Amino acid sequence: MNAVFQQPLPLFPTQTAIDIGSDVAWIGFPNIAPPLLSCFFTGTISSHLNGRNAYFVDGVAINGVSGGPVIFSTDAGPQVVGIVSAYNANRATGETLPGLLVAQDVSHFHGIQLHIKSIDDANKNRQRLDDDIRYLKST
Numbered sequence: 001m002n003a004v005f006q007q008p009l010p011l012f013p014t015q016t017a018i019d020i021g022s023d024v025a026w027i028g029f030p031n032i033a034p035p036l037l038s039c040f041f042t043g044t045i046s047s048h049l050n051g052r053n054a055y056f057v058d059g060v061a062i063n064g065v066s067g068g069p070v071i072f073s074t075d076a077g078p079q080v081v082g083i084v085s086a087y088n089a090n091r092a093t094g095e096t097l098p099g100l101l102v103a104q105d106v107s108h109f110h111g112i113q114l115h116i117k118s119i120d121d122a123n124k125n126r127q128r129l130d131d132d133i134r135y136l137k138s139t
Contacts, residue, residue, distance in 0.1 A: 009069070009071065009077075009078055009079055009080045010076075010077075010079050010080070011079065011080050011106045011109055011110060011113065012072055012074075012079040012080060012081040012082075012105075012106055014053075014105065014106065014107040014110055017048055018045050018055065018072055018081060019045065020045050020046065020047060020048070021044060021045065022044065022045045022072065023042060023043070023044055023045075023073075024042070024043060024044070024045060024055075024057060024059075024070050024071060024072050024081065024103070025040060025041060025042045025043075025070070025071045026040075026041050026042075026043075026059075026061075026065065026068050026069060026070045026071065026084050026101075026103070027039070027040055027041070027068050027069060027071075028041070028061075028064060028065030028066070028067075028068035028084060029064045029065070029068075030062045030063065030064040030065055031062070031063045031064035032062065032063075032064075033064075039065075041059055041060060041061075041065070042059060043057040043058050043059020043060070043101060044057065044058045044059070045057055045058075046058045046100060049102070052104075053104065053105045053107045053108075054082070054085065054102055054103060054104045054105055055070075055081075055082065055102070055103045055105065056088075056100040056101070056102060057070070057100060057101040057102075057103050058100060058101075059100075059101050060087070060098075060101070061084050061086070061087035061101040061102075062087070065084050066083075066084050066085060066086070067083055067084060067085075068083065068084045069082075069083060070082040070083060070084060070103040080106055080109075081103070081105060081106060082103035082104050082105045082106055083103065083104050083106075084101060084102075084103060085102050085103065085104040086101070086102040087099060087100070087101050087102070088100050088101075088102060
């Protein structure tokens, strides 16, 4: 199996919103596909859900795709802009019609990323301190 991306994709900046009408893509494991078969989907940003830090996307999200990365192509290369969090079917007429995918943006991941970096830095500093203590005890 060929890897699509050789290294983790960067997170899209949260201070920038993707323009309505922009194309995005997402990857998931729909439960109608054979096990472990990932599928690639595309759609268009339809609206910003500012109060929820999310986007409505005109595209399909079926069971098994939730939690998959939503990717946007920038001049700097592809970046993760969110995760698939829901699919809102249009049931206004009583029958199920095509709806909109909800993509939660990556604002919460930026905070987690900073926290992980601070934990990594703390562990490195702790290791240096432990090394210094061992050195002092040995002299």
